Amino acid sequence: MKKVAQILRSKSDPAVHTIAPTASVFDALMVMAEKNIGSLLIVEGETIVGMLTERDYARKVVLLGKSSKDTPVRDVMTCPVLYVGPQQSSEECMALMTEKRLRHLPVLDDGKLIGLISIGDLVKDIISEQNFVIEQLQFYISGRRG
Numbered sequence: 001m002k003k004v005a006q007i008l009r010s011k012s013d014p015a016v017h018t019i020a021p022t023a024s025v026f027d028a029l030m031v032m033a034e035k036n037i038g039s040l041l042i043v044e045g046e047t048i049v050g051m052l053t054e055r056d057y058a059r060k061v062v063l064l065g066k067s068s069k070d071t072p073v074r075d076v077m078t079c080p081v082l083y084v085g086p087q088q089s090s091e092e093c094m095a096l097m098t099e100k101r102l103r104h105l106p107v108l109d110d111g112k113l114i115g116l117i118s119i120g121d122l123v124k125d126i127i128s129e130q131n132f133v134i135e136q137l138q139f140y141i142s143g144r145r146g
């Protein structure tokens with residue numbers, strides 16, 4: 001299995017999008033829609049203080065009848081935020097995401113935010129590895145060299 005650092009390097013869009021906890025939920029949703037992403041990290045300076053996901057919006061704003069324009073992100077964000085380091089394996093991340101029912105994990109290196117991985121990134125990596133193994137097995141079975 002690959003390390004998180006390798007997965008981050010292989011991402012087509014490694015950008016991590018953030019917003020302040022004082023921003024409105026509406027503003028956060030605008031960023032999420034514009035960037036076509038399902039979550040935003042909430043930061044104060046360099047510190048991650050929470051995460052806002054589409055699930056947070058549905059359950060903590062819409063279903064409770066709150067106004068996204070009048071509700072600050074800090075009132076509905078998920079916190080604390082679980083994170084991983086660049087040396088952790090994709091297998092460890094998958095286990096954490098499954099156990100905690102998460103779809104996104106920030107990646108911190110010495111306390112500094114260096115990326116964000118999603119369940120989709122991990123699935124893409126697993127499929128890539130499986131395809132490689134299948135190709136190697138096909139070469140082995142057919143007697144050709146890879």
